[in-house]
Amino acid sequence: MQNAALARVFSEIADMLEIKEESIFRISAYRRAARALDALSEDVAAVAARGELTEIPGVGASTAQKIEEFLTTGTIGYYEELRASLPAGLTRLMTVPEVGPKTALLLHERLGIASIEELEEACRAGRVRALPRMGAKTEENILRGIEQMRRRAERLPLGQVLPHAKAIEQALRALPEVKAVSLAGSLRRMRETIGDIDLLATARRPEKVMEVFTTLPQVRRVLARGPTKSSVVLEVGVQADLRVVDPKSFGAALQYFTGSKEHNVKLREKAVRRGLKINEYGVFRVKDERRVAGGSEEEVYAALDLPWIPPEIREDQGEVELAERGALPRLIALGDIRGDLQMHTRWSDGSDSAEQMAKAAKALGYQYIAITDHSQSLKFAGGVTIEELRAHAREVKRVGERVGIAVLIGTECEVAPDGRLDYPDEVLAELDIVLAAVHSHFRMSEEEMTRRLVRAMESPHVHLVAHPTGRLLSQRESYAVNVETLIETARRTGTALEINAGPERLDLRDSQARLARERGVRLAINTDAHTRDELRYMEFGIGTARRGWVQPADVLNSLPLEALRVALRKRAGAGAPQDGPAGRPRRSRKPRPRIAAASTARRKRR
Ligand code: DGT
Ligand code: CA
Numbered sequence: 001m002q003n004a005a006l007a008r009v010f011s012e013i014a015d016m017l018e019i020k021e022e023s024i025f026r027i028s029a030y031r032r033a034a035r036a037l038d039a040l041s042e043d044v045a046a047v048a049a050r051g052e053l054t055e056i057p058g059v060g061a062s063t064a065q066k067i068e069e070f071l072t073t074g075t076i077g078y079y080e081e082l083r084a085s086l087p088a089g090l091t092r093l094m095t096v097p098e099v100g101p102k103t104a105l106l107l108h109e110r111l112g113i114a115s116i117e118e119l120e121e122a123c124r125a126g127r128v129r130a131l132p133r134m135g136a137k138t139e140e141n142i143l144r145g146i147e148q149m150r151r152r153a154e155r156l157p158l159g160q161v162l163p164h165a166k167a168i169e170q171a172l173r174a175l176p177e178v179k180a181v182s183l184a185g186s187l188r189r190m191r192e193t194i195g196d197i198d199l200l201a202t203a204r205r206p207e208k209v210m211e212v213f214t215t216l217p218q219v220r221r222v223l224a225r226g227p228t229k230s231s232v233v234l235e236v237g238v239q240a241d242l243r244v245v246d247p248k249s250f251g252a253a254l255q256y257f258t259g260s261k262e263h264n265v266k267l268r269e270k271a272v273r274r275g276l277k278i279n280e281y282g283v284f285r286v287k288d289e290r291r292v293a294g295g296s297e298e299e300v301y302a303a304l305d306l307p308w309i310p311p312e313i314r315e316d317q318g319e320v321e322l323a324e325r326g327a328l329p330r331l332i333a334l335g336d337i338r339g340d341l342q343m344h345t346r347w348s349d350g351s352d353s354a355e356q357m358a359k360a361a362k363a364l365g366y367q368y369i370a371i372t373d374h375s376q377s378l379k380f381a382g383g384v385t386i387e388e389l390r391a392h393a394r395e396v397k398r399v400g401e402r403v404g405i406a407v408l409i410g411t412e413c414e415v416a417p418d419g420r421l422d423y424p425d426e427v428l429a430e431l432d433i434v435l436a437a438v439h440s441h442f443r444m445s446e447e448e449m450t451r452r453l454v455r456a457m458e459s460p461h462v463h464l465v466a467h468p469t470g471r472l473l474s475q476r477e478s479y480a481v482n483v484e485t486l487i488e489t490a491r492r493t494g495t496a497l498e499i500n501a502g503p504e505r506l507d508l509r510d511s512q513a514r515l516a517r518e519r520g521v522r523l524a525i526n527t528d529a530h531t532r533d534e535l536r537y538m539e540f541g542i543g544t545a546r547r548g549w550v551q552p553a554d555v556l557n558s559l560p561l562e563a564l565r566v567a568l569r570k571r572a573g574a575g576a577p578q579d580g581p582a583g584r585p586r587r588s589r590k591p592r593p594r595i596a597a598a599s600t601a602r603r604k605r606r
């Protein structure tokens with residue numbers, strides 16, 4: 001399968017266009033295409049064979065043509081031309097988090113640097129600080145960036161791995177020989193990054209299953225093939241292990257290989273205290289080796305007098321103790337989600353129309369969505385002017401009526417470095433929902449950045465802070481910010497915090513989400529979809545939320561529409577005392593104009 005290879009080519013084209021300072025629109029078109037190919041679970045060649053390339057959200061006529069070219073010739077002429085026009089290694093330099101196109105070019109022209117190793121050496125030797133606009137601090141940042149990159153290279157983001165793993169799971173399940181199959185390991189626990197894929201199965205003819213597994217289209221290389229265990233490397237660059245076990249042991253193996261190791265250690269200690277032994281084959285009585293459990297996970301936990309524990313919280317973070325007391329939380333699930341409160345359309349940097357997004361959301365069974373395009377100052381992402389925003393507000397109402405789903409008008413509003421919002425208060429007051437977000441000026445001190453976001457949250461118009469820490473899993477650490485202060489301010493001001501479900505973000509991350517809910521802050525789990533397909537990212541946000549012990553009552557977008565509207569009127573996250581996650585009393589605050597009334601008034605003025 002060539003999806004990953006093609007995605008790499010497109011993203012390299014985007015990098016090269018950036019070096020050449022080409023139009024931002026062309027650059028983002030290639031980035032979108034790269035993202036779309038990464039997210040595509042089906043073989044792109046199969047889509048091409050049906051002549052449906054342009055149906056992939058994010059793929060236009062011109063990218064479709066280039067995909068065809070790649071599939072027939074193995075490369076793309078335009079890509080080769082671009083490469084020939086630039087010194088080799090430049091785009092590699094740009095993969096370092098701290099190095100943008102301008103810096104890469106400068107490093108190359110002035111110091112002849114063409115590889116990451118050369119860059120590292122030059123920084124260590126203090127040669128980079130001699131260049132214009134650079135200093136010892138830049139060298140430090142670059143070195144840290146290189147180190148981060150090396151650390152990250154060993155693990156892939158969940159969102160990049162899960163679709164492929166599920167495709168494999170399904171392919172195996174479809175075999176008549178296979179009786180049961182399941183993902184295990186960090187993938188089943190929905191960890192944000194994945195070291196390798198663990199699969200378990202029971203089957204009548206293991207050799208046949210192994211043959212199918214090692215010859216799947218997703219497989220790049222076979223590392224080992226045996227009757228009970230095989231290992232392969234997938235095209236996406238991750239190892240996958242399949243174990244075929246005896247049905248008597250399936251539950252025990254699933255429990256063991258799901259982990260985490262820490263959780264398993266805890267269970268083993270519990271077993272020992274009961275005169276039991278637990279391993280991947282089953283639970284046994286020590287005195288006579290008699291098997292007491294093994295076929296199902298429920299059985300295994302029951303043998304230790306425990307209820308079944310959801311995989312996402314098997315981290316030895318207090319879950320075993322709660323299970324002992326029968327006090328496990330009811331974690332949020334995909335089925336609890338009634339809508340999605342952050343998405344982008346063609347009105348800013350998205351690929352689809354509001355109507356297409358609404359239809360796709362309705363197909364997912366949602367009751368409502370919010371259209372939250374970027375605000376006016378975010379020019380590179382097609383920021384929406386005030387005039388446009390008002391036109392959009394009228395349009396989404398019509399879209400909602402046509403499609404039969406509530407479509408709220410909102411904004412993902414830039415927060416200026418000083419904490420000011422990107423639209424005047426009277427404009428924000430007209431909107432159904434306001435998300436505050438930071439997409440620029442990342443390099444501030446922790447104190448300044450925290451103050452910036454605190455000030456935004458203090459606005460009575462801001463309901464929700466989008467991707468609060470700004471991290472990108474494979475590109476950039478979070479900006480410096482005091483998350484504890486953000487959480488405390490969210491509680492004080494009744495502002496919700498987002499768990500952004502975008503596979504590159506997962507922001508807040510699991511542990512931060514847990515802290516937020518413990519402090520009584522409301523959360524919203526949003527996809528930040530830029531295409532209608534990306535609405536499916538919700539499952540990654542749910543996984544992260546579950547890892548953070550988040551429950552339905554903690555989540556703004558698990559509310560039915562009417563209750564959501566009430567919560568937004570009072571300001572998001574401030575729910576009535578009895579329904580707030582921690583039953584905290586609500587602070588008094590400036591009254592907020594009713595949305596409907598405000599927009600009617602507006603229409604009359606126009
Ligand atoms: P990963 O692959 O690094 O993302 O993380 P995991 O959790 O999938 O780890 P992996 O693939 O090394 O092993 C899968 C599971 O097998 C792990 O979660 C727990 C279990 N396991 C592996 N090694 C040990 C061990 O030495 N002791 C115990 N108790 N369990 C182990
Ligand atoms: Ca694993």
Ligand code: CA
Nearest residue numbers: 196197198241
């Ligand atoms: Ca493994």
Ligand code: ZN
Nearest residue numbers: 412437466467
């Ligand atoms: Zn954003």
